[in-house]
Amino acid sequence: xxxxxxxxxxxxxxxxxxxxxxxxxxxxxxxxxxxxxxxxxxxxxxxxxxxxxxxxxxxxxxxxxxxxxxxxxxxxxxxxxxxxxxxxxxxxxxxxxxxxxxxxxxxxxxxxxxxxxxxxxxxxxxxxxxxxxxxxxxxxxxxxxxxxxxx
Numbered sequence: 387x388x389x390x391x392x393x394x395x396x397x398x399x400x401x402x403x404x405x406x407x408x409x410x411x412x413x414x415x416x417x418x419x420x421x422x423x424x425x426x427x428x429x430x431x432x433x434x435x436x437x438x439x440x441x442x443x444x445x446x447x448x449x450x451x452x453x454x455x456x457x458x459x460x461x462x463x464x465x466x467x468x469x470x471x472x473x474x475x476x477x478x479x480x481x482x483x484x485x486x487x488x489x490x491x492x493x494x495x496x497x498x499x500x501x502x503x504x505x506x507x508x509x510x511x512x513x514x515x516x517x518x519x520x521x522x523x524x525x526x527x528x529x530x531x532x533x534x535x536x537x
Contacts, residue, residue: 416446430456460506482508497524
């Protein structure tokens with residue numbers, strides 16, 4: 387009989403390049419709300435991708451994820467070419483990713499206690515060529531199906 391289990395990893399804060407406490411708040415903060423792009427929480431890949439694209443376009447400095455549970459399916463999330471250390475697959479295939487943060491500076495991702503559940507072999511968050519990125523109050527989980535071993 388198959389059963390499922392969720393493994394949880396609580397992310398409290400991740401900083402890239404410069405510690406978060408050195409941020410300057412001299413300009414008014416601009417926020418992008420993922421909820422504005424969300425049609426369904428059953429597959430949130432499109433909403434998160436569109437919100438991150440708007441974050442880039444508007445030069446906003448805060449991505450807000452409304453409190454909730456969001457599911458990401460490996461076959462509908464963007465796949466990016468990144469080098470992943472300690473892997474044995476060569477050449478590396480594109481990596482499905484729930485949140486691909488690239489080239490951002492001074493951005494806060496405010497999870498507001500949300501749970502992001504990954505379905506399939508994928509990366510929850512990739513931070514690439516960024517400075518001073520803070521991810522807070524976000525839980526990451528992986529949906530894993532367990533099957534009974536033959537006896």
